[in-house]
Amino acid sequence: MREPSSRASEESGPVLETVGDGVVLVRVRGSLDGWAGSAELVEALTGVADGGVRRTVVDLSDVDFSDSAGLHALLRGQRKHDQAGATLVVAGPLSANVRRLFEVTGTLGAFHFANDVDAAING
Template sequence: MPSDDLLVAVETSADDVVLISVRGSLDGWSDCDALAEALSRAAQGSTQQTVVDLSRLTFADSTALHALLHGLRKHAENGIPLVLAGPLHPSVSRLFEVTGTHAAFRFADSVEQARTC
């Protein structure tokens, strides 16, 4: 599988933390439905927290941002914390900066750190 192909994996830990790992490119040309669906399912569950590991995401555009913002809104409606974990690729970090959405999300430097947020 080429490294720019989108892959979304979901796992739930014993302490009810959902980890959504995203790898590759998340843009209008990739199938963002997998991320949107994973975020929606996590927001509807009885989980303690959702962590989205973006450390292996190499590129993201407004399609990705829309999926993340929608997931954030659903999590907030259900009182479930959503944390984005890095380290972020510079192009992914730039997306949050240029759109002014960085402050909307809670970020952590790693998945381990995100679990303590």
């Protein structure tokens, strides 16, 4: 299993890491909402998609809360990846709060999900 990079514990925004040929891991920690993280996540995901990546893994395993702004950031990233012909995978395990956001908004079907980062990278 991959260990979080030392940068991940020092930074509050998404941390990008190239983990394979054309595969980028985007680690998100804490809250993903209108106050923290969502704007940075949109920026990271659109930048990665524009960079010619073939797969982006968004690690939400350390996200304890997300609201509609966080969901909107993921949806914008998904749309940008679709336009670029790339795959975006959301990796967990997801907290109950985050999973519930996908469930109540009916957006579970809008994303590819993996149980953990390794499965998302290799899947």
